[in-house]
Amino acid sequence: MLTARRRAPGGRDVRDLLVECAGRDARGADERRRLDARVAAAVVDAGFPGHLVPVKWGGAAGSFTRLLADASAVAEACAATGWCAALYAAHGRLAAYLPEQGQYDLWAHGPDVRIAASIIPAQGRATAVTGGWRLDGEWRTASGVDHAEWVLLASWTPAGDGVQEHRIFAVPRGDISVRDTWDSLGLRGSGSNSVAADGVVVPVHRSVTLNALLCPLPDAARCHRVPYPMVAAPIFAAPVLGAARAALRAWTDECLTTQAPGPGQNLLLSGASARIHAAGLLLAGTAERADQYEITPLTVAENRRDAATAAALCREAVDDLFHASGMRGQSPGSALQRAWRDVTTAAGHGALGLDAAADAYADALSASGGAR
Numbered sequence: 001m002l003t004a005r006r007r008a009p010g011g012r013d014v015r016d017l018l019v020e021c022a023g024r025d026a027r028g029a030d031e032r033r034r035l036d037a038r039v040a041a042a043v044v045d046a047g048f049p050g051h052l053v054p055v056k057w058g059g060a061a062g063s064f065t066r067l068l069a070d071a072s073a074v075a076e077a078c079a080a081t082g083w084c085a086a087l088y089a090a091h092g093r094l095a096a097y098l099p100e101q102g103q104y105d106l107w108a109h110g111p112d113v114r115i116a117a118s119i120i121p122a123q124g125r126a127t128a129v130t131g132g133w134r135l136d137g138e139w140r141t142a143s144g145v146d147h148a149e150w151v152l153l154a155s156w157t158p159a160g161d162g163v164q165e166h167r168i169f170a171v172p173r174g175d176i177s178v179r180d181t182w183d184s185l186g187l188r189g190s191g192s193n194s195v196a197a198d199g200v201v202v203p204v205h206r207s208v209t210l211n212a213l214l215c216p217l218p219d220a221a222r223c224h225r226v227p228y229p230m231v232a233a234p235i236f237a238a239p240v241l242g243a244a245r246a247a248l249r250a251w252t253d254e255c256l257t258t259q260a261p262g263p264g265q266n267l268l269l270s271g272a273s274a275r276i277h278a279a280g281l282l283l284a285g286t287a288e289r290a291d292q293y294e295i296t297p298l299t300v301a302e303n304r305r306d307a308a309t310a311a312a313l314c315r316e317a318v319d320d321l322f323h324a325s326g327m328r329g330q331s332p333g334s335a336l337q338r339a340w341r342d343v344t345t346a347a348g349h350g351a352l353g354l355d356a357a358a359d360a361y362a363d364a365l366s367a368s369g370g371a372r
Contacts, residue, residue, distance in 0.1 A: 015070055018042040018085075023077035029189025030080070030338055033182055039081055040114070040147035046070070048085040050111030052093035052223050057107035059092065061221035064231055065287040068238040072283070075242025076249075079342035080189030082239040084144035090235045091115035091152055095170060096224055097212050101205040102170055106150055116148035116173075116195075119210065120350070122166050124197060126155035132204045133157065135169060135197040138179070143192040148173050151195060154210065166210035169202040176200060186338075186345030216295075226290050229360075230300040233307035234286040236351045240343055241283055244276045244314035247339035251321040254328045254336055268324055272317040279310035279317075286310075301357075301364035308357035315347040 021042045022029075029035055035043075043049070051067055053059025067089055075082025095106055095115055106113055124137030139153050151171050159165040181194040213228035251272075256265065286303040293299050322329050322340035329337050350356075 014042075014046045015073065018046040018081070019074055019077045022074055022081035026078035026081075026189070027333075027338070029078060031188075033180075033188050034146045034191030035081060035084060035144065035189055037147065039078075040084075040144075043074075043081065043085045043088060044112045044114065046074075046085070047112075049088045049092055049114050051089040052096070053107060053111035053113075054096050054103070054224065055221065057103060057111050059107070059111035061223055063287070064223065064226075064234065064290040065284070068234055068283055068287045071235070071238040072242035072245070072280075075239035076246045077242075078189065079239055079243035079246070079339065079346065080187050080191075082242050083187055083190050083346060084147075086235050086238050087117070087143050088114050088148075090232070091117045093223060093231075094119075094152060094168070094213065094228070095150075096217065096220075097208045098170060099205045099208070102203075102207070105206060106170065113150060114144065114148045115150045115152060115170075116142040116145040117152035118142040118195065119152055119154035119168050122154045122156045124153060124155045126157045126167060126169070128157070129201060133167075133169060133202050133207060135171065135200045135202060138194050138196045140181070140194045141192040142178075142195050143187075143190045145173070145178055145193055145195055146191045151176060153195070153197070168208050168210060170206040171197065171200060171202060184345055186341035186343070188341075222291060226295055227300060230295065230303050231286075231290050233304050233311075233351045233357065234283060234290065236346070236349050237279075237283055237286075237307040237311045240311045240314050240346045240352070241276070241279055243339050243342040243346060244279065244318050247318040247321055247336055247343060248273055248276055250334070250336035250339055251325060254334060255321075255325050264324075268320060272321050275313040275317040279313040282306040282310040282313075296368070297364040298368045301361040304357040305361040308352045308354045311347040311352040312354055315343055318343045 022039050025036045025039050050059045051062045055061045071082050071086035074085050118139035123139045124135055127134045151173055152168055153171055154168045156164045157167045176195045176197050179194040182192045216225035286306050289299050289303055318340050325336055
């Protein structure tokens with residue numbers, strides 16, 4: 001069941017307020033390479049950090065249908081804000097796999113805790129110490145870390161018999177330093193900087209292995225019973241969809257005139273809008289599977305396939321729009337150019353790789369014995 005929307009004083013939908021706030025600052029976020037503090041606060045007010053937090057901590061334990069729709073709507077106003085909002089929600093879900101005491105450390109005072117993360121690939125160094133682990137080194141691309149209260153980091157740790165395991169650690173933001181390293185082509189406003197730890201000790205109750213995320217939490221809400229691979233790609237794809245919709249709107253505003261359309265303009269508009277629409281349908285299907293379908297290796301693989309395909313459709317459509325924009329798209333103030341940069345960067349995330357998704361789908365399909 002979808003959770004009720006939060007309302008601001010006066011009865012306005014707080015998501016709509018976030019969209020307005022993020023849209024006004026989209027260019028500013030791009031230029032300063034991080035979200036404005038007011039936008040980051042509006043992300044909290046809209047309920048993103050607590051959307052997938054367990055109910056026992058005051059969270060919504062909400063649906064993926066709501067999350068993907070809301071994240072894409074915010075990203076249509078500002079891709080970086082939509083990206084950070086989606087990941088704050090996703091990281092709340094990951095933190096729900098921590099031991100009980102670890103969850104208490106994060107959410108004892110409420111679920112609206114912004115959590116950044118750098119967990120894939122494993123980075124830095126983790127050394128076993130009495131009662132936990134000592135972290136040292138650097139972790140790259142922790143989106144939204146400037147406004148986070150906690151950060152999830154991952155390193156390889158020994159598991160016995162020479163085996164290494166990918167382990168996640170929850171660290172207070174104040175225990176680490178942020179390095180200003182994020183100067184990317186797109187999603188510049190996400191502030192996906194590196195973080196560094198120097199002898200930070202993490203108690204054992206604030207760590208969990210990555211493999212644990214493959215298993216459903218017992219007696220939990222639906223959002224905590226789906227394995228991580230079923231929902232990771234759709235969550236990353238949602239901001240891509242929103243940014244692609246923004247690009248289509250920007251192209252019509254900047255490149256279509258009241259005069260007769262130029263050669264091929266109608267065909268370009270029709271084809272790009274159809275691909276973006278198809279991407280939206282694919283992504284909505286992944287949310288429906290995650291919220292309602294039987295969880296099998298094939299449905300997990302179908303979600304990866306469809307999310308990666310949706311991102312590719314958006315990237316292709318926006319690429320065509322940008323390259324048909326002529327000098328208009330080259331202007332520093334072009335909303336189309338910013339959207340193209342955001343889509344190009346976001347769609348290149350490793351979770352949205354078509355090759356890996358295709359391999360997983362083919363393996364699951366072969367194991368299931370039938371085509372879908």
